[in-house]
Amino acid sequence: MTVIVEAQDLGKHYPVGGNLLQKGTSLKAVDGVNLKVHAGETFAIVGESGCGKSTLARLLMRLMLPTSGEVIFEGRAIAKLKGAEVRALRKDLQFIFQDPFSSLNPRMTVAQLIAEPLEIHRPNLTAGERRKEVGRLLAEVGLRPSHMDRYPHEFSGGQRQRIGIARALASDPKVVIADEPVSALDVSVQAQVVNLMGDLCDQRGLTLIVIAHDLAVIRHMSDRIAVMYLGRVVETGPTDEVFANPRHPYTRALMSAIPVAEFGATQSRQHLSGEPPSPLAPPSGCSFRTRCPFATEICAQMQPVNETVAPGTEVACHHWRDVSSVSLTIAASATGRSPGAEARFAMYRTALANQDSP
Amino acid sequence: MESKDSPMLKLCDMSLKIGSQNADLMSGVSLSVDRGETLCIVGESGCGKSLTALTIMGLLPPALLRGVRGTMKFDGQSYALDDPTALADIRGRKIGMIFQEPMSSLNPAFQIGDQVAEAWRCHNPGDGRDEALEMLRKVGIPAPELRMNDYPHQLSGGMRQRVMIAMALINNPDLLIADEPTTALDVTIQAQILDLISDLQKSGDMATIMITHDLGVVAELATKVAVMYAGKVVEAGSAEEIFSDPQHPYTIGLMLSLPSLRGPKSRLSTVAGMVPTIETMPHGCRFSTRCPFAQSRCAEVPPLQSVCADHQVACHFAPLDQSLKGVA
Ligand SMILES: Nc1ncnc2c1ncn2[C@@H]1O[C@H](COP(=O)(O)OP(=O)(O)OP(=O)(O)O)[C@@H](O)[C@H]1O
Ligand SMILES: Nc1ncnc2c1ncn2[C@@H]1O[C@H](COP(=O)(O)OP(=O)(O)OP(=O)(O)O)[C@@H](O)[C@H]1O
Numbered sequence A: 001m002t003v004i005v006e007a008q009d010l011g012k013h014y015p016v017g018g019n020l021l022q023k024g025t026s027l028k029a030v031d032g033v034n035l036k037v038h039a040g041e042t043f044a045i046v047g048e049s050g051c052g053k054s055t056l057a058r059l060l061m062r063l064m065l066p067t068s069g070e071v072i073f074e075g076r077a078i079a080k081l082k083g084a085e086v087r088a089l090r091k092d093l094q095f096i097f098q099d100p101f102s103s104l105n106p107r108m109t110v111a112q113l114i115a116e117p118l119e120i121h122r123p124n125l126t127a128g129e130r131r132k133e134v135g136r137l138l139a140e141v142g143l144r145p146s147h148m149d150r151y152p153h154e155f156s157g158g159q160r161q162r163i164g165i166a167r168a169l170a171s172d173p174k175v176v177i178a179d180e181p182v183s184a185l186d187v188s189v190q191a192q193v194v195n196l197m198g199d200l201c202d203q204r205g206l207t208l209i210v211i212a213h214d215l216a217v218i219r220h221m222s223d224r225i226a227v228m229y230l231g232r233v234v235e236t237g238p239t240d241e242v243f244a245n246p247r248h249p250y251t252r253a254l255m256s257a258i259p260v261a262e263f264g265a266t267q268s269r270q271h272l273s274g275e276p277p278s279p280l281a282p283p284s285g286c287s288f289r290t291r292c293p294f295a296t297e298i299c300a301q302m303q304p305v306n307e308t309v310a311p312g313t314e315v316a317c318h319h320w321r322d323v324s325s326v327s328l329t330i331a332a333s334a335t336g337r338s339p340g341a342e343a344r345f346a347m348y349r350t351a352l353a354n355q356d357s358p
Numbered sequence B: 001m002e003s004k005d006s007p008m009l010k011l012c013d014m015s016l017k018i019g020s021q022n023a024d025l026m027s028g029v030s031l032s033v034d035r036g037e038t039l040c041i042v043g044e045s046g047c048g049k050s051l052t053a054l055t056i057m058g059l060l061p062p063a064l065l066r067g068v069r070g071t072m073k074f075d076g077q078s079y080a081l082d083d084p085t086a087l088a089d090i091r092g093r094k095i096g097m098i099f100q101e102p103m104s105s106l107n108p109a110f111q112i113g114d115q116v117a118e119a120w121r122c123h124n125p126g127d128g129r130d131e132a133l134e135m136l137r138k139v140g141i142p143a144p145e146l147r148m149n150d151y152p153h154q155l156s157g158g159m160r161q162r163v164m165i166a167m168a169l170i171n172n173p174d175l176l177i178a179d180e181p182t183t184a185l186d187v188t189i190q191a192q193i194l195d196l197i198s199d200l201q202k203s204g205d206m207a208t209i210m211i212t213h214d215l216g217v218v219a220e221l222a223t224k225v226a227v228m229y230a231g232k233v234v235e236a237g238s239a240e241e242i243f244s245d246p247q248h249p250y251t252i253g254l255m256l257s258l259p260s261l262r263g264p265k266s267r268l269s270t271v272a273g274m275v276p277t278i279e280t281m282p283h284g285c286r287f288s289t290r291c292p293f294a295q296s297r298c299a300e301v302p303p304l305q306s307v308c309a310d311h312q313v314a315c316h317f318a319p320l321d322q323s324l325k326g327v328a
């Protein structure tokens, strides 16, 4: 498998609280992150609010430069690129934003919104070719080409997110980074957009880096996953492996906190006590130790390093062996559905399939 | 299943029409919830969940108030929905509300202890400091005697949400209405809030209405569920009935569109298309433009009918597996 994007010991420290006379402190939003994203895969980044996911995404895209470490794209350090090379990078790396309501300029028509990246990245298209390409992109994301001359406010949330996706695809990128692409959408619309992104990855061989806080969505979409806590990656591995055998105490707390949409589902919830510590004054040693039920003395003294615990799976915890030996049920079976309900679900699926292929 | 006495809150046949629009924005919504129960209202964005909550609180904007019809019975007393003055007295005292946007509902210029105490002072003598401290402790704010002096921006999202809950609960309301109280929070903080609400529900004799579009939250908290679509209740019943024996095609579509946490990952089913606008609202079943089972009879409005003691559905063909055998 080819590595397409790689983070090497990546760090981003924001200066905070300083002024002209006085030096402030720095906030380590991303701290010593190493990861490799393979070409063609969907790679997920999860973690609590404020743990540094969006900052990491911006670093990977070169929307900001790191304080330390490197981002390597197709074998080249992107911080060193200049001029035309940066433009080429923009073409290959595209972004989908969380908020379909504010990320589109309200004064531009859909055609203009999608033509904009085409003009920049494929300047030799004629006006006519460009319009045709806009129509093709709209159709690809499931919108009617006849809607081209409408404005964003005339579309629903899910449709606006599709417009955002079409815009990201316009430059024919190799990698798309989506920061919370479905969290502003409700479940039925969310399912449409999740399906669409899956289809696009399959058809275009896209590499997708996706950030989301809905772990069921992540499990559904991604091949591999990185779990972050306070600026660091604490566990990474194939999604199925991490969901089946979460080994870091934080990953386990995260998984057991997911509410399951079934009546009477029993969760052995592992409580995360307390608030996340301030990133301005992270605890010594392991930054999770203030909330970790497994913490011992060594956790305050030494920062745990990544250890390979299974093929392709790494965990940063001094006690991962002890932790993994404690059983954890995620989404245990509930009462289930009546046979009548199962029959109705099957009918619904069949009816939908018939609608899709008349 | 209603107790012999009438329930804490009964909303009867609420409708809402704006100006001369050709269809009702909300149409014939009836709900009830009693002490110890949690009613969850679910449905797609824009289906009228928040408007239902605002109506009960008497907080509809004047432009909408003109078009509202229906009655409400709260704690044995009747209220007309288009006359919010009568509701002003019970709002905040007997009915507490957690609003959809916690960030904009707290005043950035005042310390949180003050804001919680103010909610007490509105309805009680005394400065409310002690009561506020006690309530902040109850909702799990660590070191509340110090935190009372913090301003909203000094708190995390989860803590701000708990301050909102403290304000809603400080007067020991008979009814708590929570509009999407966990949507903006990540799962670990969400879990803390859900535990808090479920503890309150178990300990107190409060009735709760919880609005959300997260079915995971519903499964965890609800004793009763109302599914809304385009301004109507399309299915209602006990939580167990709704989850184990869902009947309405929209409810089924909603449940099928959720990705699962276990088992194989198959392509997600969806509810195809979009909610019609008020101008294009069909006259019969409002779901008919997206329903995979729609037929000519669906041009008539399906009434909300009982399918068993604790379960009502508004679909001509419920239960589908029997009525549509061999059709679909
Ligand atoms: N421009 C900035 N200046 C100072 N601090 C910042 C800046 N941007 C982000 N931070 C801080 O860096 C940390 C990481 O922020 P980031 O937005 O990357 O988190 P996140 O994981 O994306 O969170 P969320 O899930 O809430 O979107 C947070 O503590 C945040 O407050
Ligand atoms: N002040 C208003 N004037 C006119 N229409 C309104 C007003 N407030 C809400 N609406 C409309 O009423 C419908 C119901 O809105 P409501 O806020 O109750 O939806 P909701 O179910 O709470 O959605 P969400 O899940 O997005 O919060 C929507 O179509 C909305 O556009």
Ligand code: SF4
Pocket: A248, A249, A250, A286, A287, A288, A289, A290, A292, A293, A294, A295, A296, A299, A304, A316, A317, A318, A319, A320
């Ligand atoms: S290193 Fe120690 S504190 Fe950190 S997660 Fe592991 S057991 Fe917990």
Ligand code: SF4
Pocket: B248, B249, B250, B285, B286, B287, B288, B289, B291, B292, B293, B294, B295, B297, B298, B302, B314, B315, B316, B317
């Ligand atoms: S009444 Fe008709 S359109 Fe409405 S939900 Fe039932 S089958 Fe579908």
Ligand SMILES: [Mg+2]
Pocket: A053, A054, A055, A179
């Ligand atoms: Mg973010």
Ligand SMILES: [Mg+2]
Pocket: B049, B050, B051, B100, B179
């Ligand atoms: Mg709402």
